[in-house]
Amino acid sequence: MADPEHDYDIIIVGGGMVGAAMACACLDRVLDRGDLEEAPRKGRDWRIAVIDGQPPQREWPAGEVDLRVSALSRASQRILERLGAWERIEALGASVYREMHVWDAVGGASIHFDAADLGQPDLGHIVENRVTRLALWELLEQAPQVDLLCPAQLDALVIDDDRARVRLTDGRSLGAALVIGADGARSRVREILGIDTGGWAYDQRAIVANVEIGHWHRETAWQRFLPTGPLAFLPLADGRCSIVWSAEEHRAEELLAMDDARFIAELEQAFQQRLGPVLSVGPRAAFPLRLQHALRYAAPRAALIGDAAHAIHPLAGQGVNLGFLDVAAMAEALEHARRKGRDIGNLATLRRYERARRGENLIMLGAMDLFKRMFSNRNPPLVAGRNLGLAAAERIAPLKRVFMSQALGLGDELPPLARAAASPAPEPPGRHRAAAGG
Ligand SMILES: Cc1cc2nc3c(=O)[nH]c(=O)nc-3n(C[C@H](O)[C@H](O)[C@H](O)COP(=O)(O)OP(=O)(O)OC[C@H]3O[C@@H](n4cnc5c(N)ncnc54)[C@H](O)[C@@H]3O)c2cc1C
Numbered sequence: 001m002a003d004p005e006h007d008y009d010i011i012i013v014g015g016g017m018v019g020a021a022m023a024c025a026c027l028d029r030v031l032d033r034g035d036l037e038e039a040p041r042k043g044r045d046w047r048i049a050v051i052d053g054q055p056p057q058r059e060w061p062a063g064e065v066d067l068r069v070s071a072l073s074r075a076s077q078r079i080l081e082r083l084g085a086w087e088r089i090e091a092l093g094a095s096v097y098r099e100m101h102v103w104d105a106v107g108g109a110s111i112h113f114d115a116a117d118l119g120q121p122d123l124g125h126i127v128e129n130r131v132t133r134l135a136l137w138e139l140l141e142q143a144p145q146v147d148l149l150c151p152a153q154l155d156a157l158v159i160d161d162d163r164a165r166v167r168l169t170d171g172r173s174l175g176a177a178l179v180i181g182a183d184g185a186r187s188r189v190r191e192i193l194g195i196d197t198g199g200w201a202y203d204q205r206a207i208v209a210n211v212e213i214g215h216w217h218r219e220t221a222w223q224r225f226l227p228t229g230p231l232a233f234l235p236l237a238d239g240r241c242s243i244v245w246s247a248e249e250h251r252a253e254e255l256l257a258m259d260d261a262r263f264i265a266e267l268e269q270a271f272q273q274r275l276g277p278v279l280s281v282g283p284r285a286a287f288p289l290r291l292q293h294a295l296r297y298a299a300p301r302a303a304l305i306g307d308a309a310h311a312i313h314p315l316a317g318q319g320v321n322l323g324f325l326d327v328a329a330m331a332e333a334l335e336h337a338r339r340k341g342r343d344i345g346n347l348a349t350l351r352r353y354e355r356a357r358r359g360e361n362l363i364m365l366g367a368m369d370l371f372k373r374m375f376s377n378r379n380p381p382l383v384a385g386r387n388l389g390l391a392a393a394e395r396i397a398p399l400k401r402v403f404m405s406q407a408l409g410l411g412d413e414l415p416p417l418a419r420a421a422a423s424p425a426p427e428p429p430g431r432h433r434a435a436a437g438g
Contacts, residue, residue, distance in 0.1 A: 011176040015052035018306030018323035019182030020136035024083040025331035052150045056137045068129040071317035075409025075418040076324045088135040094125040095237040099220040107387035111394045164301040178345040187308035199292035205252035207245040209284040214276025225375035298350035328417035329356040
């Protein structure tokens with residue numbers, strides 16, 4: 001039995017971008033906002049523990065841009081605004097992109113998206129993962145009802161009728177009404193719960209690096225579909241681009257082993273020098289790619305969110321955006337239970353979240369998998385078909401607007417935290433700290 005000091009309402013295992021956002025979404029200053037639910041609040045504030053093995057990075061040299069960046073959609077921006085983190089993210093550095101240009105290496109058809117066509121200021125922002133995580137983590141540090149247990153690792157999880165019990169590798173025992181697994185694609189929570197996943201490895205790795213280019217990127221996200229995998233150039237505010245080059249294993253090995261001059265030559269050829277010559281490249285890193293989807297998101301007193309529930313090919317930059325929508329849906333399900341005076345760890349409560357998200361995520365995972373397969377195929381009829389499709393989508397304005405609205409997260413079917421704000425975003429508690437690093 002956990003002692004009262006270690007007894008919580010919610011334990012979140014994994015304080016990465018998604019887990020930290022989940023904890024912020026459970027803070028009362030966020031949930032108290034009237035537009036989440038109409039019924040009046042019942043019950044007390046939640047006590048929350050966040051467990052993570054790695055503290056957030058707090059400082060970095062001025063001007064340095066990390067290799068791990070994410071394209072954050074408008075829906076994610078709204079969620080982060082409502083959590084009170086967006087202002088800090090912008091202060092630490094967010095690079096806007098207003099247009100997107102995608103073209104097929106075989107056949108040459110292309111499609112172009114411009115935020116102005118929808119009367120929007122931009123299509124999204126490229127943000128370093130460490131920036132998003134730090135901004136959220138700082139909010140949690142200022143919240144008295146949150147214990148950040150870090151560094152700490154989950155060792156065991158036992159579910160009883162009325163409590164979930166967690167043991168950490170340092171021997172500490174904790175108890176809670178609900179455990180949320182936000183511990184990434186190799187989730188230990190998912191493993192302990194015995195939840196299987198469907199999916200497959202792509203036999204591809206995504207190589208990431210920051211490059212200096214000869215021409216201005218025009219605040220445009222560029223992507224060329226090569227038969228060996230997509231190559232994206234994402235615009236950074238300092239004029240450089242962050243590249244994500246997905247390549248089959250043997251090709252990725254070759255690209256990683258090359259010296260800079262050779263790598264640049266290959267990159268220029270693969271990208272057709274759309275942004276002029278590549279002037280320099282920074283360090284490179286690579287990530288194995290897989291499609292993975294948990295067969296269930298919910299169990300009694302436990303649920304999965306973010307990459308613990310689903311991992312997706314990065315070709316459309318959707319992974320963490322889906323994770324933030326999970327957060328918004330889970331916050332809504334938990335708040336609904338609280339206002340009805342129900343147990344937040346009850347399977348019925350968690351199924352409400354699962355119903356809201358699993359089908360949506362499955363559609364996105366399936367669509368990205370289809371894109372990946374379609375564009376890596378050299379079969380002439382298929383090449384002709386996809387080029388015709390791209391050309392048609394480029395010319396049919398209403399169709400294009402539907403794609404853009406989806407990508408921007410402008411739909412009505414979004415959970416309340418992701419919808420356009422009806423009232424100003426909540427003030428973060430306490431004062432902001434001095435900006436870290438650059
Ligand atoms: C090359 C590449 C490019 C990408 N680009 C984009 C993009 O443009 N847009 C986008 O939306 N997504 C993108 N993604 C996906 C995105 O990075 C992930 O979806 C996102 O990082 C998932 O966040 P998460 O918090 O769910 O998991 P993670 O980031 O994996 O965080 C999990 C956390 O749990 C902790 N943890 C794990 N196990 C334990 C344990 N046992 N005990 C305690 N703590 C634990 C870890 O320390 C970590 O902090 C990209 C991915 C790749 C590989």
